[in-house]
Amino acid sequence: MRRVAFWAIPVAFLGFFFVYPVVTIIGRGLWPGGHLDLSPVGGVITDPSLRGILWFTVWQAAVSTVLTLLVALPAAFVIARLQFRGRALVRALMTVPFVLPTVVVASSFRALGFGPSTTAILLAHVFFNVAVVVRTVGGLWSHLDPRQEDAARVLGATRLRVFTSITLPALRPAILAAASIVYLFCFTSFGVILILGGPSRATLETEIFRQATQLNLETAAALSIAQLLATVAMLVVAGRLQGRSDVAMDLQPVTDTARAVRGRGDRGLLIGVLVSAAALLGTPIAVLVVRSFDTAHGFGFDFYRALSTLRADSVLFVPPVEAIGNSLLYATAATVIALLVGGPAAFAVARSRRGGALDVGLALPLGVSAVMVGFGFLIAFDPPVDLRSSWVLVPIAHALVAIPFVVRIAVPVIRAIDPRLREAAAVLGASPRTIWREVDLPVAARGLMVGAGFAFAISLGEFGATAFIARPDRPTLPVVIFRLLGQPGAQNFGAAMAASTILVALTVAAMLGIERLRAGELGAF
Amino acid sequence: MLEVRGLSVRYGDALAVEGLDLSVADDEVVCVLGPSGSGKTTLLRAIAGLEPIAAGAVLRDGVDLADVSPHRRGLGFMFQEHALFPHRDVIGNVAFGLRMHRLPKDQVTARAHEVLALVGLDGFERRSVRELSGGERQRVALARALAPEPRLLMLDEPLGALDRALRDDLARELRHLFERLGVAVLLVTHDHDEAFALGDRVAVVHAGRIEQIGTPADVWRRPATEFVARFLGWNVTDSLGAGRAAVRPDALRIVANDTLAGTLTSTWEGTVLERAFHRDHFLVRVALSGGNETLDVAIHDAEPPTIGDTVRLAVDADGLVPLLD
Numbered sequence: 001m002r003r004v005a006f007w008a009i010p011v012a013f014l015g016f017f018f019v020y021p022v023v024t025i026i027g028r029g030l031w032p033g034g035h036l037d038l039s040p041v042g043g044v045i046t047d048p049s050l051r052g053i054l055w056f057t058v059w060q061a062a063v064s065t066v067l068t069l070l071v072a073l074p075a076a077f078v079i080a081r082l083q084f085r086g087r088a089l090v091r092a093l094m095t096v097p098f099v100l101p102t103v104v105v106a107s108s109f110r111a112l113g114f115g116p117s118t119t120a121i122l123l124a125h126v127f128f129n130v131a132v133v134v135r136t137v138g139g140l141w142s143h144l145d146p147r148q149e150d151a152a153r154v155l156g157a158t159r160l161r162v163f164t165s166i167t168l169p170a171l172r173p174a175i176l177a178a179a180s181i182v183y184l185f186c187f188t189s190f191g192v193i194l195i196l197g198g199p200s201r202a203t204l205e206t207e208i209f210r211q212a213t214q215l216n217l218e219t220a221a222a223l224s225i226a227q228l229l230a231t232v233a234m235l236v237v238a239g240r241l242q243g244r245s246d247v248a249m250d251l252q253p254v255t256d257t258a259r260a261v262r263g264r265g266d267r268g269l270l271i272g273v274l275v276s277a278a279a280l281l282g283t284p285i286a287v288l289v290v291r292s293f294d295t296a297h298g299f300g301f302d303f304y305r306a307l308s309t310l311r312a313d314s315v316l317f318v319p320p321v322e323a324i325g326n327s328l329l330y331a332t333a334a335t336v337i338a339l340l341v342g343g344p345a346a347f348a349v350a351r352s353r354r355g356g357a358l359d360v361g362l363a364l365p366l367g368v369s370a371v372m373v374g375f376g377f378l379i380a381f382d383p384p385v386d387l388r389s390s391w392v393l394v395p396i397a398h399a400l401v402a403i404p405f406v407v408r409i410a411v412p413v414i415r416a417i418d419p420r421l422r423e424a425a426a427v428l429g430a431s432p433r434t435i436w437r438e439v440d441l442p443v444a445a446r447g448l449m450v451g452a453g454f455a456f457a458i459s460l461g462e463f464g465a466t467a468f469i470a471r472p473d474r475p476t477l478p479v480v481i482f483r484l485l486g487q488p489g490a491q492n493f494g495a496a497m498a499a500s501t502i503l504v505a506l507t508v509a510a511m512l513g514i515e516r517l518r519a520g521e522l523g524a525f
Numbered sequence: 526m527l528e529v530r531g532l533s534v535r536y537g538d539a540l541a542v543e544g545l546d547l548s549v550a551d552d553e554v555v556c557v558l559g560p561s562g563s564g565k566t567t568l569l570r571a572i573a574g575l576e577p578i579a580a581g582a583v584l585r586d587g588v589d590l591a592d593v594s595p596h597r598r599g600l601g602f603m604f605q606e607h608a609l610f611p612h613r614d615v616i617g618n619v620a621f622g623l624r625m626h627r628l629p630k631d632q633v634t635a636r637a638h639e640v641l642a643l644v645g646l647d648g649f650e651r652r653s654v655r656e657l658s659g660g661e662r663q664r665v666a667l668a669r670a671l672a673p674e675p676r677l678l679m680l681d682e683p684l685g686a687l688d689r690a691l692r693d694d695l696a697r698e699l700r701h702l703f704e705r706l707g708v709a710v711l712l713v714t715h716d717h718d719e720a721f722a723l724g725d726r727v728a729v730v731h732a733g734r735i736e737q738i739g740t741p742a743d744v745w746r747r748p749a750t751e752f753v754a755r756f757l758g759w760n761v762t763d764s765l766g767a768g769r770a771a772v773r774p775d776a777l778r779i780v781a782n783d784t785l786a787g788t789l790t791s792t793w794e795g796t797v798l799e800r801a802f803h804r805d806h807f808l809v810r811v812a813l814s815g816g817n818e819t820l821d822v823a824i825h826d827a828e829p830p831t832i833g834d835t836v837r838l839a840v841d842a843d844g845l846v847p848l849l850d
Binding site: 423426428430442 | 595604606
């Protein structure tokens, strides 16, 4: 009975809030006038301007991925293999950009003085995704047995030869996995392109948004179908590539394979990585914070004060400060929804044989892009299913994006629950229902709480879906930042910096909360 | 109290327990002794209702437990590696079974304190089970199993992961505790010393069947089968003129060639193959001349021979047991 409920809740949620909107989009794109018409979708290829957008989308994603790998692989080596003071801190700091809201990252590159340009887009993508590569590749790298490399050296291989014929092949699966994730993120990147690309640099994502806001719903739907085909194709290719390179490896499970820094090469690499990490990862945020205080007449809180007033010429309908309350409310609601749906889903995925299918299904909204979720909501929850005026749509969209994280974090924790604990409880007189309440839930709770922290942070920064469905009188912080950045004038720009700084502070607070939970977990089961 | 009749438990294609009969009387301590993989743990799990039964029955006071789910069987079970609840403190673990039996809150607390005192853990109530030593965890597990006052207590390798000195102490404590509580106990272990020290009766199991059951003295002095003999460290041989027989290493003596006459009926000649020091004695492996059998001989006092020496062996009649199988 309970098993059915574990499945029913996530399946119903996914069906109504993801599958139904996507089907509606496909219907709009393929049956625009009530009969099958492939020309709008074909137009994505035949129309020169749309073809240009498709090309730019592919190109920027590919270049961003290559650049990210070039920057991140040395960093992954340094963090995985070299011992130096502050290593744990550097590793933690490198992960920070990944959880920062896209709008904040974009606005901090604006703070650095970047106007709309391709360079700014590429740099921002590298900034974001270094963490993905460092975590994925570095994680595997630190578990590779260094004695294999030693053995190759003793057998007469040069250092370069060791790297190309021993280390690199061993890292291949992690590099491919990281590269495909980065490519997917850059392909579906939205906030960064919208803010740093300007009107002349559009990707499928931003074009869907532009066409939809200009009420060209058929074109937007056609672009969405192209986007859907592209992302599904990428997921399939990535799965194939990784499947093929899944070789058994001698991994060192517990021991730390890091070694002391030795020789000029190591030292140069270490310093190079630390300096460039500080420059690439630290500078934008530092400049953002500084510029939020840097007013026309010295440093002060003018821009923060300005957030509480609604100026006559403003593009906003409410004072920006209200967005803080909205964001916190939405984030709280999204977290609750993500737990109510993701919690049962995590148990279903962890405990049943067909759980993998549910796991993939729940990850689809993330892979397919938040913009499509937002656009789908926009056209699907029009009358007769009219939910558009309800504020709940925003946290529901956020929850769709956050649920895969909640599930991925909680599943290993649930799987790790020792079955003997449940047997011990049974022998002591606990019924199956009681066992669930007394053993499973409390042990899984910590994993779910960490997932909840991520859900909160994700909701705070979510922009792609929110841009479509947040009502003008109830904007979130990212929406306000985007609007302010779109307006001329130092006052608007300064207010955007101030709002971005507040958003950074809220996100960091959520992440610190997670770290506290993690620390408490040390040494557990 | 407990009766197991013709019990079989299937693991995949293999039978982990095969047609096993066993009973435990009120107040009795029965130790099931066997090597790992002999089906000991499976037997306990089947009695607790945690493992489906392929054939046979488990009866408590004559009542078949087939349709009684584990949480209604009212048995105490101390798991191997303890399976303490990591998210509860010491008293939370001990009180768990009492809460499940819906005792009033003040009684739960009182009884939990009482049991903790019984196992020597007063003052540990609010400690996290993660910060306990192996011996302390063992006591918490015992207290948790004892708290609801089960009439049958089952223990799976209760002293398993502890070091030697601690094992001896805790074994003595367990013995006192069993006497004091008057509870029926079914304990499984792979350790002879533990089984013989704690059990009123010892059942030696092999491949899911009971090879021999009896008092510790019976089993130790008269192993019934070749498996039991070998498991207890006896020699099994056909060469000593008693048919197939088991002989205890310390029932064999090395005798000088010229003391043959009179007292001893017969002796055997052999060559020393190996010699190893075992705390209070040497164990010497001797290859008998004219055959391919070897015998282990324990030498307590005399200076042991060196490898390659030819020696003459004599056997004490009370250490020689004819085998039936």
